[in-house]
Amino acid sequence: MIALGLCHVGDASRTGLPHRSVGRLAVLGEAVTEPRDLLELILSVAERLDAFLPFGPRNPPDFTWASSWVEERTSDLAPALDRLAGRAELLVTLSPRDCQVADTGTGRSWLQEKARRHALRNHLETQMNLLAPDATPIPGSLDGPVEAAILMPPSEMRDRAHDLRSRCSGSLSCKISGPWPAFNFAAALRRSTSAAS
Amino acid sequence: MNKMQPGPELDLSPLPEVSRISLDPERVEQDLARLVLGLMEFLRKLMELQAIRRMEAGSLSEEEEERLGLTLMRAEAALHRLAGQFGLSPSDLSLDLGPLGRTV
16 A cells, blocks of 8 residues: 555545544555556545645655654644645746757767756746745756746635746746645655654 | 646656655666666766866867767767666656755
């Protein structure tokens, strides 16, 4: 069985899923293997619960391992789950609108093209900071699009998306989607709590 | 809460994975290849960044730029070709080291 995520112990029975109580928290699990099925399950749980901290669906942890992991970090995870109440993620992706690939037939032109992409990536990161300083950066490749997630009430997402698109300069493409479960908030939290322990 | 459904612009790729490198006995060759090729790609990226810094600082001759660029270009192609032989995409070579972040 794999772990889907965490919720308050009082909410666990509402999901109808197997769970294990760890103090104020409950680890939700299910026997699914396909990432797409798992994602749909996580989405349905997030719809039903006000506060749900999901694990990533691409490589979910084993239920027993996740329960031990949560048990060691309850004091960090419980307040984090409280902060999630009524909020979800808005995903923002910035990329160049006109992404022309230069001729890379020679080693020199290949290196110059790589340098150009690195500079573009830095520019995109700066633009993302200006557009959404409250966003959590999502780690990605060094020369690809820049992604970030904003944790906010779903009811405010439409206005925020409209604002972001209107402020996005003409040379940049701004893709926005949501509401999503707090995957990136959870990933950042996982990194910070693992580092602290 | 609003209904949550994957949007048309999204697939599973931007979603974060659990911060562990796990080896599955049923596909150990692919997992090991991912680990080894991921580390090689990490080193290649470091060399690429160093080459870009040196090029931008003007400390490379045109001939050196050509030789470095060609070497790195072929190394990238070879790594991607090897990854493909194990059913891995270039994005699979980015290893999540948990609190340390991703390799590339």
